[in-house]
Amino acid sequence: MSTVDMGNFQTGTLLAAVNWAAAIRVSLLFFLALPLVFAFSRWISNFAGKKYSPQHGMIAGKIVCYGGGLLILATLFHELGFSLAPLLGAAGIVGVALGFASQTSVSNVISGIFLVAEQPFVVGDIIRVGDTTGIVLSIDMLSVKLRQFDNRFVRIPNETLIKTEVTNITYFPIRRLDCKISVAYKEDLARVRAVLLEVAYANPLALQEPEPIVIFDNFGSSGIELLFAVWVAKADFLALKNSLHQEIKARFDFEEIEIPFPHLSLYTGLDSKPLPVELQKL
Amino acid sequence: MEASHTESTNNTLPALPWGSLPLTEHTYTGYQLGPLQLAFKLVQDDLWISSSYLEQTAANSSALKSETGWSRWSLNKNPQKIYLSPTFSERAVVIKPEHPFHLTVGAEARIYVRVPVSVAVSLKDKADPPLTEVPTVVLSNTWFGDFLSGQICSWLSSTARREYSFNSYPPHLAICPIVIKNTSQETLGVEKIRLQVDLLSLYKGERSLVSSETRVFFRGSSQISDVQISQGPPREASAAARITGPRNSANRSPRGRTFDKFFDFATLGIFSD
Numbered sequence: 001m002s003t004v005d006m007g008n009f010q011t012g013t014l015l016a017a018v019n020w021a022a023a024i025r026v027s028l029l030f031f032l033a034l035p036l037v038f039a040f041s042r043w044i045s046n047f048a049g050k051k052y053s054p055q056h057g058m059i060a061g062k063i064v065c066y067g068g069g070l071l072i073l074a075t076l077f078h079e080l081g082f083s084l085a086p087l088l089g090a091a092g093i094v095g096v097a098l099g100f101a102s103q104t105s106v107s108n109v110i111s112g113i114f115l116v117a118e119q120p121f122v123v124g125d126i127i128r129v130g131d132t133t134g135i136v137l138s139i140d141m142l143s144v145k146l147r148q149f150d151n152r153f154v155r156i157p158n159e160t161l162i163k164t165e166v167t168n169i170t171y172f173p174i175r176r177l178d179c180k181i182s183v184a185y186k187e188d189l190a191r192v193r194a195v196l197l198e199v200a201y202a203n204p205l206a207l208q209e210p211e212p213i214v215i216f217d218n219f220g221s222s223g224i225e226l227l228f229a230v231w232v233a234k235a236d237f238l239a240l241k242n243s244l245h246q247e248i249k250a251r252f253d254f255e256e257i258e259i260p261f262p263h264l265s266l267y268t269g270l271d272s273k274p275l276p277v278e279l280q281k282l
Numbered sequence: 283m284e285a286s287h288t289e290s291t292n293n294t295l296p297a298l299p300w301g302s303l304p305l306t307e308h309t310y311t312g313y314q315l316g317p318l319q320l321a322f323k324l325v326q327d328d329l330w331i332s333s334s335y336l337e338q339t340a341a342n343s344s345a346l347k348s349e350t351g352w353s354r355w356s357l358n359k360n361p362q363k364i365y366l367s368p369t370f371s372e373r374a375v376v377i378k379p380e381h382p383f384h385l386t387v388g389a390e391a392r393i394y395v396r397v398p399v400s401v402a403v404s405l406k407d408k409a410d411p412p413l414t415e416v417p418t419v420v421l422s423n424t425w426f427g428d429f430l431s432g433q434i435c436s437w438l439s440s441t442a443r444r445e446y447s448f449n450s451y452p453p454h455l456a457i458c459p460i461v462i463k464n465t466s467q468e469t470l471g472v473e474k475i476r477l478q479v480d481l482l483s484l485y486k487g488e489r490s491l492v493s494s495e496t497r498v499f500f501r502g503s504s505q506i507s508d509v510q511i512s513q514g515p516p517r518e519a520s521a522a523a524r525i526t527g528p529r530n531s532a533n534r535s536p537r538g539r540t541f542d543k544f545f546d547f548a549t550l551g552i553f554s555d
Contacts, residue, residue, distance in 0.1 A: 172429060172430060173425075173427075173431065173432060173434075174425050174429070174432070201422065203422070204420050204421070204422045204423060205423060206422065206423070207422075207423050207424050207425045208376075208422050208423070208424040208437040209376070209424045209425055209437070209474075210425065210429075231425065232423075233423060233425075233434050236423075
């Protein structure tokens, strides 16, 4: 390369100094290869998403995007004349420092790998973690994103999911709807049971099998507590919950079966004597 | 068009005809098939279809009518007629005989169950897919499988008669002959039968609709039963003309298909005691 005289700038020397081939390669890499990688990662994400599952599509797309991007970046550096060897050397020292600083992040990444491999839930499932319930939007490297039913966005670190109890509400194809019903002590339980089962059998969303059941739960303080369990396909859960409770109420009203209000009886000490009340004019 | 509320009615509509049905613009035409009341109205290029169901009350002879559901179709051009044909639903039907029975080793039983059909409305004769399908009876859901996996089916309680004759022949019910042969070395207890109605054709018999015959060979509780669907009408209605073909055709024998995918399960599942 010709020496450039700073005091007497010559355009020709500058132009000669430019390695046009390298410039073309860098341009191609930046303006062509990089967008191609992004487009390919989107395509692979769609393809894998349709062929397997949205989660697989997401993972495949990210692998292509990050992997391809890193490769192009390394090639760019090489073309620009930067040697990666010193960088890798320094990375070793930086890596140790970063390792201490990023323990949590690394733990999240490792946890994410285990989550993907174990598949306790997939994108689209409804999960409950502690007090948080939501639909899984994505399972990413560091965290899982949920959309709650009131459209709030929740980010849960993967490490948290590995360490805590996660309930997948939509894992199995059918679910049981448990209705806690209280009836007055004076009611005939056999009749109540028959009425509840009739309501279940008449509702087309309630599965005939597994059969609905009525279980005696408790002698409550205000009434007899029953557990009325009905099975339903997971997609119909909400629709059944609404319609069944409505139908139970309507049918109880028709059959004059009392659902008691919580009430409390006060005694002065003698069962037979009422509580004395004195009214005074102020 | 306002939906009608639950009301008591003694009015009966003319019976729903199969085949082509001419339409007149701005004229509301209603028909009845079993508990289903179906009505059509043509307004310019819009076809309106309404459906409601009658429920007989035990208290009196009048029927309670459910809310009317309307659907509206904007068509390419004003059709002169529509085509109505019976069809089975996509879902399998789990039939519970009112009286479960047992088949001893080597025994064969021929039973008849009546399954409600749906009405397929099309703009062309034998169009696939149709414009819409309206079930004549809304059957309850049931689950065929275990708690971990299975299939949603429709539930039907049936007398599972051994004779082909019935006291009455409601036009919305198709008689489905099922032959069960116990080729295993154990007694077969029949409590429920899953009938894959999407594989059956429908024929117009003398007094009612009939379907293809289903033959199932029970090979033991640890093996999958073999199922065969007859190609023509059953022997009781050998002269019946076919109205509707099967919704799904089995490319291979049902036994072969069971190895492909769990939900591609064409065999007749029989639950034993």
